Amino acid sequence: MTPAEYHACDRRRHPPALTPNYKTSVSRSPRFAALSLQNSLSEITGPVFGHNDIDPIDNDLIRNYAKEGEPIGERIIVHGRVLDENARPVPQTLVEIWQANAGGRYRHRKDTYLAPIDPNFGGCGRTLTDADGHYFFRTVKPGAYPWRNWVNDWRPAHIHVSVFGRAFAQRLITQMYFEGDPLIPRCPIVQTIPDPAAIDQLIAPLDMNAGVPLDCLAYRFDIVLRGRRSTMFENRLEGN
Amino acid sequence: MPQPLHYLRETASQTAGPYVHIGLAPGAAGFDIYREELGWDIAGPNAEGQRIIVEGVVIDGTGAPVKDVLLEAWQADAEGRYAHPDDPRHAEVAEDFRGWGRVITDFETGLWSFQTVKPGQVPARRPLGPAVKVRPQSAGERTDALGRGHQGPRRQAPHINLWIVARGINLGLNTRMYFADEAEANAADAVLNLVEQVHRRETLIARPAGERDGLPVWRFDIRLQGDGETVFFDI
Numbered sequence: 365m366t367p368a369e370y371h372a373c374d375r376r377r378h379p380p381a382l383t384p385n386y387k388t389s390v391s392r393s394p395r396f397a398a399l400s401l402q403n404s405l406s407e408i409t410g411p412v413f414g415h416n417d418i419d420p421i422d423n424d425l426i427r428n429y430a431k432e433g434e435p436i437g438e439r440i441i442v443h444g445r446v447l448d449e450n451a452r453p454v455p456q457t458l459v460e461i462w463q464a465n466a467g468g469r470y471r472h473r474k475d476t477y478l479a480p481i482d483p484n485f486g487g488c489g490r491t492l493t494d495a496d497g498h499y500f501f502r503t504v505k506p507g508a509y510p511w512r513n514w515v516n517d518w519r520p521a522h523i524h525v526s527v528f529g530r531a532f533a534q535r536l537i538t539q540m541y542f543e544g545d546p547l548i549p550r551c552p553i554v555q556t557i558p559d560p561a562a563i564d565q566l567i568a569p570l571d572m573n574a575g576v577p578l579d580c581l582a583y584r585f586d587i588v589l590r591g592r593r594s595t596m597f598e599n600r601l602e603g604n
Numbered sequence: 605m606p607q608p609l610h611y612l613r614e615t616a617s618q619t620a621g622p623y624v625h626i627g628l629a630p631g632a633a634g635f636d637i638y639r640e641e642l643g644w645d646i647a648g649p650n651a652e653g654q655r656i657i658v659e660g661v662v663i664d665g666t667g668a669p670v671k672d673v674l675l676e677a678w679q680a681d682a683e684g685r686y687a688h689p690d691d692p693r694h695a696e697v698a699e700d701f702r703g704w705g706r707v708i709t710d711f712e713t714g715l716w717s718f719q720t721v722k723p724g725q726v727p728a729r730r731p732l733g734p735a736v737k738v739r740p741q742s743a744g745e746r747t748d749a750l751g752r753g754h755q756g757p758r759r760q761a762p763h764i765n766l767w768i769v770a771r772g773i774n775l776g777l778n779t780r781m782y783f784a785d786e787a788e789a790n791a792a793d794a795v796l797n798l799v800e801q802v803h804r805r806e807t808l809i810a811r812p813a814g815e816r817d818g819l820p821v822w823r824f825d826i827r828l829q830g831d832g833e834t835v836f837f838d839i
């Protein structure tokens with residue numbers, strides 16, 4: 365593919381920086397407008413990863429930290445594709461996830477929630493997409509957990525997802541939610557996103573066809589990164 | 605109704621949250637799981653160039669350091685080449701130079717730091733406006749930012765691209781770090797010059813801060829909000 369620019373970030377799709385119901389954003393949001401740059405080589409490039417960087421077991425959260433047995437919880441597969449806005453697959457890109465255990469507790473020195481740590485569950489995984497942009501993980505469904513925001517706020521069950529794409533301009537961190545969770549519309553972090561359709565896009569449906577009978581359920585989560593311009597006409601910005 | 609455009613829509617961003625370390629730096633979360641955590645080595649031992657340390661704190665709107673931030677750095681090598689196939693010169697990049705790093709802040713102090721090599725000058729975009737014929741260039745000067753025919757040696761000042769995520773940050777923040785000892789290149793840099801308020805350009809320039817382990821230290825504090833708010837970019 366000829367090196368080309370990426371479509372502008374779809375600002376109507378993402379949450380704004382300042383979202384007062386998610387209180388921490390108040391003191392961590394810039395007050396000045398971001399300065400818009402046209403892509404240079406610095407933005408259309410980004411880190412490249414290969415199979416030497418990771419191990420095959422890294423995408424299996426049921427086994428990648430198991431000590432004396434398997435983690436407690438509802439066994440699930442999470443799978444999907446990384447695509448761009450032009451519906452082109454993003455191959456060989458690094459997808460990293462992290463999550464709480466089935467009780468809603470994170471294995472993190474700063475998490476003090478009273479639900480117990482699961483000795484057999486680490487809570488993170490990583491994988492590279494294949495040539496069609498597919499990825500998959502096996503894990504246990506995370507539990508909901510309370511957090512300090514308003515007095516009784518709870519996070520819906522969710523998995524944090526980090527994706528690189530092909531360019532630094534495509535870098536994304538988001539969260540995946542589960543179909544049917546009544547905490548989704550109540551969550552101030554979910555509700556930082558102004559567009560209801562953009563919220564729906566973060567909710568993974570149950571995918572019975574991808575589960576394994578007598579073993580685990582599956583959820584499908586496709587991820588869409590910024591698309592790349594096609595160069596139908598030589599762009600004056602770059603031509604002679 | 606006009607014809608529909610069948611583009612997919614971008615997946616919306618959500619905050620990385622307070623436990624970002626579990627996924628992206630599990631050692632810092634307090635456990636060991638992967639054979640190798642990614643992002644600790646921006647420039648391996650075979651990468652040429654001047655070794656430097658970059659450090660700073662991220663400061664919130666109340667003036668306090670942010671202690672649960674994660675930064676990613678993306679930079680060119682000392683010759684201004686990115687380790688990415690869309691850089692026409694990527695084949696010349698040393699094998700152990702990835703140019704990408706990930707760093708977290710200290711949970712007590714909020715200080716972050718990483719070691720790398722000082723980046724070189726990468727090609728810049730062509731300016732807007734009609735093309736101007738200029739003298740022929742040497743072969744090495746003839747590609748533009750996107751690898752096509754180029755009229756002149758337009759280059760960006762040396763810089764490190766930074767991406768900042770944390771609890772309370774809904775969409776990762778992009779900025780750039782430039783170097784105070786590159787006054788001439790900085791003065792000609794198209795991105796710095798795009799910052800209308802001249803004094804705000806200073807927020808993008810790292811200052812020399814002595815030496816550590818025999819390496820020069822560059823200090824780059826990032827202010828999310830308030831006095832001296834760092835310039836962030838929509839890239």
Ligand SMILES: [Fe+2]
Nearest residue numbers: 519522524621
């Ligand atoms: Fe979370």
